[in-house]
Amino acid sequence: MTWPDAIASGQSWNGFRTTQGKVLIIQTDEPDVDFSDSLRDANYDRFERGLVQVETEWQFSQIPQLTRWLEQEQPLLVIIDSFTAANRASELDEKDTNYGSCIYDLRNVANTYGCTFLILHHTNKLGESRGTTAIPDNVSEVWYLRHPKSEDNLPNDRRIWSIEKSRSRCSGKFAIGFDPDECVVVYHGEHQSTPNGQGNLEARLLEHFGRSPGIPFEIEELALQFSSSEAHIRRLVKRLWRQGHILEETREVSANNGRGGRSRKKVFVYPESDDQVTKTQTGQSSLSLDQEQSKDNQVTKPTQNQDSLSLDHQNPHTDDPFLSASMPLNMGDWVEILTGYFAGRHVEVVGFPREKPGWVDVKGKDWAITHQYQRNDLRWIRRAQV
Numbered sequence: 001m002t003w004p005d006a007i008a009s010g011q012s013w014n015g016f017r018t019t020q021g022k023v024l025i026i027q028t029d030e031p032d033v034d035f036s037d038s039l040r041d042a043n044y045d046r047f048e049r050g051l052v053q054v055e056t057e058w059q060f061s062q063i064p065q066l067t068r069w070l071e072q073e074q075p076l077l078v079i080i081d082s083f084t085a086a087n088r089a090s091e092l093d094e095k096d097t098n099y100g101s102c103i104y105d106l107r108n109v110a111n112t113y114g115c116t117f118l119i120l121h122h123t124n125k126l127g128e129s130r131g132t133t134a135i136p137d138n139v140s141e142v143w144y145l146r147h148p149k150s151e152d153n154l155p156n157d158r159r160i161w162s163i164e165k166s167r168s169r170c171s172g173k174f175a176i177g178f179d180p181d182e183c184v185v186v187y188h189g190e191h192q193s194t195p196n197g198q199g200n201l202e203a204r205l206l207e208h209f210g211r212s213p214g215i216p217f218e219i220e221e222l223a224l225q226f227s228s229s230e231a232h233i234r235r236l237v238k239r240l241w242r243q244g245h246i247l248e249e250t251r252e253v254s255a256n257n258g259r260g261g262r263s264r265k266k267v268f269v270y271p272e273s274d275d276q277v278t279k280t281q282t283g284q285s286s287l288s289l290d291q292e293q294s295k296d297n298q299v300t301k302p303t304q305n306q307d308s309l310s311l312d313h314q315n316p317h318t319d320d321p322f323l324s325a326s327m328p329l330n331m332g333d334w335v336e337i338l339t340g341y342f343a344g345r346h347v348e349v350v351g352f353p354r355e356k357p358g359w360v361d362v363k364g365k366d367w368a369i370t371h372q373y374q375r376n377d378l379r380w381i382r383r384a385q386v
Contacts, residue, residue: 002042002185003118007077008051014187017244017271021076023052024069028085029120032056042183060102061089063109070113074369083121083135094131103138114369140167148175152191160191168242169235201226202236209246209270216251216267237268246270250338329360329375332384337362339377346381347371 006013010020027035035054039045044052053073058066070078080086084094092099106117119139124130127146136142142165148154154175161174175188190200205222219237223230241248251267329335333349342364350370351361360378363370 002183004052004077004079005042005044005184008047014185015245016187019076022050022073024055024073024075024078025052026055026058026078026080026086028056028058028080028088029082058086059089060087060105063102063105067109067113070109070115074113075115077116077118079118079120081120083119084130097132097134099132100134100138103135107138112367114367114371136165139165141165141170145176154191158188170239170242201228201232202239205233205236206240206245209240209268213270214272216249216269218265218267241268248339248343329378329380330384334381334384335360335362335378336381337373337377338379339373342371 003013004023004025005011006018007021008023010018012018030038035056039054050073053075087099087102090099090102103119106119109115110117121135122130123144127144129136129142141163144160144162144164146160146162148156148158148160152160154160155177158175158177161176163171163173165171173191175191177186177188178184179186190202204226208222208225209217219230219234222237223233226233237246240246247269249267249269250264252262252264329349329352331349331351334346335349337343337345337347345364347362347364347367349360350363353359353361353372356372358375359372360375361370361372362378
């Protein structure tokens with residue numbers, strides 16, 4: 001299964017959970033007939049009309065047209081293949097620093113419309129990003145895809161997927177392959193990422209979570225159980241959360257060793273079902289940079305995750321922060337998001353979906369679309385202004 005396939009269908013990709021949504025593929029690099037054959041081979045015609053859309057003429061000089069389309073269709077993923085082809089109208093030299101400035105425009109668009117951009121870019125003969133260094137500098141993640149070397153000890157039909165830069169701290173090297181019969185990308189796990197004797201602690205942690213779905217774990221108890229430092233366990237658990245394997249929640253616990261008082265503590269839990277997964281990917285902007293390795297060894301993908309989101313308001317006070325988590329909400333109230341990618345963001349209550357009791361529609365001050373959260377994932381801040 002490919003990423004567009006997984007997102008359009010809402011199915012997991014090789015064990016990595018996804019949020020279902022629309023996908024836009026901006027294909028300006030390959031001839032239409034070749035790309036149409038690829039989509040047909042991958043059985044993309046099975047999707048409902050409009051779920052996966054293809055544009056073959058767009059360029060970076062047409063950002064306003066893209067913005068109007070995003071506002072209307074609200075996709076989760078936008079793939080641009082390739083950066084050079086879509087930027088062909090630029091009069092700047094590829095080595096000019098300003099050549100990559102259009103990526104800033106996409107970052108602002110992604111922040112506004114809550115989507116992810118994946119941009120394919122080609123590499124030079126040294127296997128590095130072609131052109132100005134401003135291109136990889138301006139994105140949040142940089143991925144490379146290359147043939148295995150002799151020291152990699154991998155079959156020739158495997159590829160090394162290397163995440164060289166990651167602002168979400170998910171860098172690493174992974175082995176992937178392509179099944180031509182099923183037209184799917186197969187994930188074969190991390191490649192030479194675990195020092196000798198460490199026993200792949202990250203994999204053991206994930207297996208531990210998977211054996212106890214719905215059971216929350218604290219960093220302290222995991223560090224004790226796996227005989228590791230809290231700092232190391234926290235880094236690995238956060239990595240599993242960012243990859244979508246587990247959920248991060250905030251729980252109310254006793255303070256002062258049970259002598260009174262309450263506090264809030266982060267816990268991590270393996271979801272009991274896919275429906276429980278917080279939509280952490282919704283709203284993440286991502287830009288990726290792809291590398292070319294000739295026509296049959298193509299595609300390196302750097303992605304840019306959304307760097308930051310400014311708060312809509314200063315933190316208001318509530319007399320009892322724990323009471324605010326259960327206080328009834330009204331239209332126009334302001335709340336704080338407690339979990340997921342937008343944790344800490346202050347947003348306005350704009351609705352209550354009838355088809356999902358217990359859920360709340362919220363919208364940030366600079367958001368063009370709304371997002372849904374469960375009531376216990378929101379903390380009331382203040383009432384609507386009248």
